[in-house]
Amino acid sequence: MLRTGDDYLKALRDGRRIYIGSELVTDVTTHPAFRNAAHSYARLFDFKRETEGMSFEENGERHSFYYKQARTIEDLVFRKNGHKLLADFSYGLLGRSPDHVSSFVTGMTMKPEVFDVPGHGFPDHLLAYYKHLRDNDLYVTYAVHPPAGAKNWSQDAKAHLFDSPSLQVVASDEHGITIHGMKMLATGGAFVDEIWIGNLTPIAPGREKEAVTCAIPVATPGVTLWSRKSMERMAESTFDNPLSSRFDESDVMLFCDHVKVPWQRVFTIGHVDLSRAIYLDTAGHCLGNHQSNTRFWAKLQFIVGLANKIAQSGGVRGIAAVQDTLGRLSALEATLAGMLDGQVLAHEAIGNGFVMPNRRYMYAALNWCQENYVHICTAVRELMGGAVFQMPANVTVTQDEALSDIFESFWSTEKESALDRMKLYKLAWDMLGSEFASRHLQYENFYAGPSFVVRAYSMRLAPWAAFDGIVDKLMAGYGPGTGREPSGAPLTDFSAAEAVAG
Ligand SMILES: Cc1cc2nc3c(=O)[nH]c(=O)nc-3n(C[C@H](O)[C@H](O)[C@H](O)COP(=O)(O)OP(=O)(O)OC[C@H]3O[C@@H](n4cnc5c(N)ncnc54)[C@H](O)[C@@H]3O)c2cc1C
Numbered sequence: 001m002l003r004t005g006d007d008y009l010k011a012l013r014d015g016r017r018i019y020i021g022s023e024l025v026t027d028v029t030t031h032p033a034f035r036n037a038a039h040s041y042a043r044l045f046d047f048k049r050e051t052e053g054m055s056f057e058e059n060g061e062r063h064s065f066y067y068k069q070a071r072t073i074e075d076l077v078f079r080k081n082g083h084k085l086l087a088d089f090s091y092g093l094l095g096r097s098p099d100h101v102s103s104f105v106t107g108m109t110m111k112p113e114v115f116d117v118p119g120h121g122f123p124d125h126l127l128a129y130y131k132h133l134r135d136n137d138l139y140v141t142y143a144v145h146p147p148a149g150a151k152n153w154s155q156d157a158k159a160h161l162f163d164s165p166s167l168q169v170v171a172s173d174e175h176g177i178t179i180h181g182m183k184m185l186a187t188g189g190a191f192v193d194e195i196w197i198g199n200l201t202p203i204a205p206g207r208e209k210e211a212v213t214c215a216i217p218v219a220t221p222g223v224t225l226w227s228r229k230s231m232e233r234m235a236e237s238t239f240d241n242p243l244s245s246r247f248d249e250s251d252v253m254l255f256c257d258h259v260k261v262p263w264q265r266v267f268t269i270g271h272v273d274l275s276r277a278i279y280l281d282t283a284g285h286c287l288g289n290h291q292s293n294t295r296f297w298a299k300l301q302f303i304v305g306l307a308n309k310i311a312q313s314g315g316v317r318g319i320a321a322v323q324d325t326l327g328r329l330s331a332l333e334a335t336l337a338g339m340l341d342g343q344v345l346a347h348e349a350i351g352n353g354f355v356m357p358n359r360r361y362m363y364a365a366l367n368w369c370q371e372n373y374v375h376i377c378t379a380v381r382e383l384m385g386g387a388v389f390q391m392p393a394n395v396t397v398t399q400d401e402a403l404s405d406i407f408e409s410f411w412s413t414e415k416e417s418a419l420d421r422m423k424l425y426k427l428a429w430d431m432l433g434s435e436f437a438s439r440h441l442q443y444e445n446f447y448a449g450p451s452f453v454v455r456a457y458s459m460r461l462a463p464w465a466a467f468d469g470i471v472d473k474l475m476a477g478y479g480p481g482t483g484r485e486p487s488g489a490p491l492t493d494f495s496a497a498e499a500v501a502g
Helices: 005-012 035-050 073-089 101-109 123-136 155-163 272-280 284-313 320-345 359-384 395-399 401-411 418-432 435-446 451-461 464-476 496-501
Strands: 018-020 023-025 055-058 061-064 140-143 168-172 176-187 194-197 213-217 223-227 251-262 266-268 348-351 354-356
Touching (some): 061 123, 073 320, 073 354, 101 123, 101 140, 101 284, 123 266, 176 194, 194 251, 213 251, 266 272, 272 284, 284 320, 359 418, 359 435, 359 451, 395 401, 401 418, 418 435
Parallel strands (some): 140 194
Antiparallel strands (some): 018 023, 168 176, 176 251, 223 251, 348 354
């Protein structure tokens, strides 16, 4: 089933409880902090339903593309193209869009045996949950990191484990478990149907009560979401803040106050290694972050377009140094496009007849995005100069005839009206300079974990033996008796090219 936007909005009116400061919000479809974004998601559901290439048919039912389990390279191309269409819809600004965590879940179902640890893992629960999400076209995000207060846990603190603020299992019976505590940071949490709770951050032995993976509907009794400041509410108008007014996806802390979870929604319990292995030893992390790479690509294309428009508007596009900047930006965009194609082309088998994108290339792209985003944004801000601050505070200036006349006469350029210039620079500032933009900088830095964690994935998967072999083979080709002889005899006959190629 593919939901309509209206179906989605109806489901959001489920009595969920979200705090903005001390204010309790229960209907995100009407509240000024959330309503525009809620309607953007609704339009996204309609767009997905109506657009070719964003759904597939199985056993007579249509499903969203991100629930497709990949068996062939064509399936991977289908998934990648779907991610791109979906990301283009929001200019790459919805990070935890409906195709992110659902791709994690789909990837896990391609190797469910990882969950098969008696007493601790439940592969059948995972498969049933996947069907539940897929068949009802649900939107799920995740909170898979402990809050700050849980970090300095030690053996000494073991006796006080229940003092940890991190979400943990506090009771269980034949119906299910009771969880209590906090998890961070569920992006999209205000707009999803479901939240997946787990542990991507490794947890130490002794913290088994925290080693729970489960999923709950947002409106489950005992669940409250604690939201950061809403950028949507701060937006002056669509003209002044065209992005933050519509695509503020929300970031919320998840607090569970003795929340009951039925066993069918518990996927792992009481096993610290298993609670993390389900992401890394299945295709979960790979499919999910391949989506992130593709989403970043959409955002990058948008930013490169902005850079070009700004250079034109500023009348500097003909200058060699500016063209150098534009050339560099477009090379970066093409680099990422190539990395995405490479992930698909060099795909890996994961068993059970399934394939996933190349993990090393995917993690390399993740690291590349994390390292480059700030430099890309800085380059475009440099092109902007001070133009944005030359613009009136907001669009109301156009409502006053006298002011509007002055504005059009003195702010326009040979090729552009004052209003068009204002429109472009307001958009650019929303994307690159506003508080919304700053949140995006932080998002691109941390959504997949801090940089040392992202690089650790590459460290883990690199073929170190093969790399060492190159060096070993080269060094084996010469010794103290080879090379330039004291007499000035010719250099060694050993060929470096042969050693590397061999
Ligand atoms: C906008 C945004 C959206 C997010 N969305 C989600 C989401 O949807 N779901 C989710 O589960 N999580 C989400 N996160 C959380 C994210 O995964 C965490 O922020 C991330 O794991 C980093 O944890 P932290 O914030 O506690 O930082 P910390 O771990 O406290 O790190 C702070 C700094 O210290 C450095 N540091 C810490 N430990 C070490 C070390 N051992 N060695 C070297 N340096 C170290 C880090 O590199 C970093 O620079 C989001 C975060 C942000 C900012």
